[in-house]
Amino acid sequence: MKIGNSQLIKNIDNYCINDLDIPSTVLMENAALKVVKNINFEKFNSFTIICGTGNNGGDALAVARQLFSMNMKVDIFIIGEHSMSKDCLINYNILKNMGVPIKQIVKTQDIQLLNDILNKNDMIIDGIFGSGLARNIDGIYKEVIKSINKSGMYILSIDVPSGMLCDSFGILGSCVKANKTVSFEVYKKGFLDYESDKYTGEIVVESIGIPEYVVNKFHLKEYLVQKKEIKSIIKKREKYSYKGDFGRVSVIAGSKKYTGAAYLTSQGAVRSGAGLVTLCTEKSVVEILQSKTIETMIMSYENNDFKELILNSDSIAIGPGMGNNENTFNIIKDILSKDGCPLVLDADALNVLQHNLDLLKNSKRKIVITPHIGEMGRLTGIDSKNIIKNRIDIARDFSKKYGIIVLLKGYNTIITNGEEVYINSTGNSKMASGGMGDILTGIIASFIGQGYEPLKATILSAFIHGYVGDILSKDMFCVNASHIVERLPYIIENLTY
Numbered sequence: 001m002k003i004g005n006s007q008l009i010k011n012i013d014n015y016c017i018n019d020l021d022i023p024s025t026v027l028m029e030n031a032a033l034k035v036v037k038n039i040n041f042e043k044f045n046s047f048t049i050i051c052g053t054g055n056n057g058g059d060a061l062a063v064a065r066q067l068f069s070m071n072m073k074v075d076i077f078i079i080g081e082h083s084m085s086k087d088c089l090i091n092y093n094i095l096k097n098m099g100v101p102i103k104q105i106v107k108t109q110d111i112q113l114l115n116d117i118l119n120k121n122d123m124i125i126d127g128i129f130g131s132g133l134a135r136n137i138d139g140i141y142k143e144v145i146k147s148i149n150k151s152g153m154y155i156l157s158i159d160v161p162s163g164m165l166c167d168s169f170g171i172l173g174s175c176v177k178a179n180k181t182v183s184f185e186v187y188k189k190g191f192l193d194y195e196s197d198k199y200t201g202e203i204v205v206e207s208i209g210i211p212e213y214v215v216n217k218f219h220l221k222e223y224l225v226q227k228k229e230i231k232s233i234i235k236k237r238e239k240y241s242y243k244g245d246f247g248r249v250s251v252i253a254g255s256k257k258y259t260g261a262a263y264l265t266s267q268g269a270v271r272s273g274a275g276l277v278t279l280c281t282e283k284s285v286v287e288i289l290q291s292k293t294i295e296t297m298i299m300s301y302e303n304n305d306f307k308e309l310i311l312n313s314d315s316i317a318i319g320p321g322m323g324n325n326e327n328t329f330n331i332i333k334d335i336l337s338k339d340g341c342p343l344v345l346d347a348d349a350l351n352v353l354q355h356n357l358d359l360l361k362n363s364k365r366k367i368v369i370t371p372h373i374g375e376m377g378r379l380t381g382i383d384s385k386n387i388i389k390n391r392i393d394i395a396r397d398f399s400k401k402y403g404i405i406v407l408l409k410g411y412n413t414i415i416t417n418g419e420e421v422y423i424n425s426t427g428n429s430k431m432a433s434g435g436m437g438d439i440l441t442g443i444i445a446s447f448i449g450q451g452y453e454p455l456k457a458t459i460l461s462a463f464i465h466g467y468v469g470d471i472l473s474k475d476m477f478c479v480n481a482s483h484i485v486e487r488l489p490y491i492i493e494n495l496t497y
């Protein structure tokens with residue numbers, strides 16, 4: 001699903017109206033009809049409709065007319081004395097001509113009028129501000145929003161909960177706390193934040209009749225990845241396939257202190273369908289790991305066969321639990337400096353490259369890096385707070401600068417190749433536990449090994465990894481890495497239908 005900000009909305013709007021001659025009231029009517037489509041009339045039959053004076057208010061007035069025409073009970077309020085936008089006024093006049101009463105809330109004393117009604121109707125429809133919110137909310141607007149939120153009634157916000165910014169997450173003084181937000185054309189960038197669902201409730205994005213090529217003309221190639229997109233990427237297995245079709249995946253991971261990281265990375269690859277997985281690790285832990293796994297071949301990277309294995313791999317995952325030391329650096333430097341299959345670099349593979357980023361830039365291989373916020377901070381020298389705030393831009397810039405795919409982990413994991421940005425919609429805080437990222441690294445290498453193009457493999461892996469966590473977390477207080485490993489193949493199978 002496409003993500004966009006208020007500038008994108010303005011550009012699309014202007015193009016439709018000025019270049020295509022689509023009357024703006026047509027778009028407004030489409031918007032209103034899509035809001036009505038999202039109302040469950042088995043539960044809701046009476047509506048308090050609260051309108052601003054811009055086009056968001058215009059949408060709300062058109063919704064009111066549609067509901068009135070369906071013989072629903074509507075109580076309509078306009079907030080403030082600001083002059084109405086052209087299309088808001090058109091819809092206001094139609095309602096007046098139809099004899100539908102509209103009350104105005106201007107002063108504090110008028111609020112009582114609204115409070116008396118709020119609890120009598122089944123639903124509040126919030127059309128005070130949309131993408132045109134420009135400054136801090138105060139005065140009567142703030143008081144009305146307070147009343148709406150205090151009412152405890154079901155609230156549906158049109159386009160954006162009034163008070164929330166579209167461009168990046170922010171509340172301008174006060175904000176409606178909706179149960180559902182019916183937004184138009186694009187998923188607003190402001191919805192991506194950790195805190196935003198407290199205000200948006202469930203988000204539905206509806207098309208309002210703007211041709212796709214018009215959206216594409218202005219869109220910055222930022223997407224939210226959902227199940228629908230994943231189902232179109234993931235392929236069923238052909239009847240005649242054999243293990244050689246699903247890739248030789250090598251995992252270079254682990255050390256005396258971190259055998260678990262090596263185990264989990266390799267299991268991520270095995271359980272997501274890699275044909276043949278070889279785990280290369282420190283000599284001293286080969287035996288321990290051999291006793292733990294069945295499907296994975298295990299060797300030491302000090303072995304003579306190691307170089308040949310690297311040459312014959314279809315993808316390589318490197319880093320988890322290797323230790324931030326010279327030995328790790330030398331292995332990675334050697335692999336980066338030779339041409340060959342794609343690499344997935346995580347954890348210590350990233351830590352040792354901190355001051356040697358040119359190795360990334362100069363490598364001829366396709367590279368995916370999978371830092372969490374802390375690792376990204378070390379790679380870029382930017383503090384964690386700023387990374388969290390500007391995750392999209394920082395990940396995209398880094399990706400572009402070094403010519404690699406970046407997967408920045410955390411809430412709403414970001415995946416970018418420097419041009420396109422994909423935001424993952426799955427995963428949750430119950431997954432915040434040791435070893436979780438190691439599995440993801442193994443899954444990415446596995447899908448690359450199975451022949452998926454690296455960007456697609458990374459998008460697919462992030463979604464699946466979080467999706468398994470989401471399903472498990474319905475019944476579990478916390479989800480551990482071994483639970484994910486166990487459920488992986490079953491849930492991937494479900495996604496292929």
Ligand SMILES: NC(=O)C1=CN([C@@H]2O[C@H](COP(=O)(O)OP(=O)(O)OC[C@H]3O[C@@H](n4cnc5c(N)ncnc54)[C@H](OP(=O)(O)O)[C@@H]3O)[C@@H](O)[C@H]2O)[C@@H](O)CC1
Pocket residue numbers: 009012013027028031052053054055056057058059082085128129130131132133134135136137138141158159160172184185208
């Ligand atoms: N192309 C599309 O996708 C389509 C979009 N559509 C809809 O249009 C919506 C955007 O409409 P919009 O641009 O008119 O802005 P909107 O949010 O109604 O607010 C502007 C008004 O609020 C005022 N105002 C601002 N801040 C304020 C404050 N703090 N306190 C007080 N007042 C404040 C501002 O005043 P001004 O700054 O002009 O003085 C102005 O009067 C969009 O969200 C969607 O619902 C559909 O119709 C179909 C096509």
Ligand SMILES: Nc1ncnc2c1ncn2[C@@H]1O[C@H](COP(=O)(O)OP(=O)(O)O)[C@@H](O)[C@H]1O
Pocket residue numbers: 372409410411412413426427428429430431432433434435436437438439440465466
């Ligand atoms: N709050 C959260 N929401 C969504 N996903 C999360 C959340 N917390 C952790 N995760 C996921 O769990 C994994 C943790 O990875 P990482 O930090 O590398 O852990 P480790 O180093 O222990 O393996 C990442 O894939 C991350 O996206």
Ligand SMILES: [K+]
Pocket residue numbers: 056126127128129130157158159160161162
């Ligand atoms: K709104």
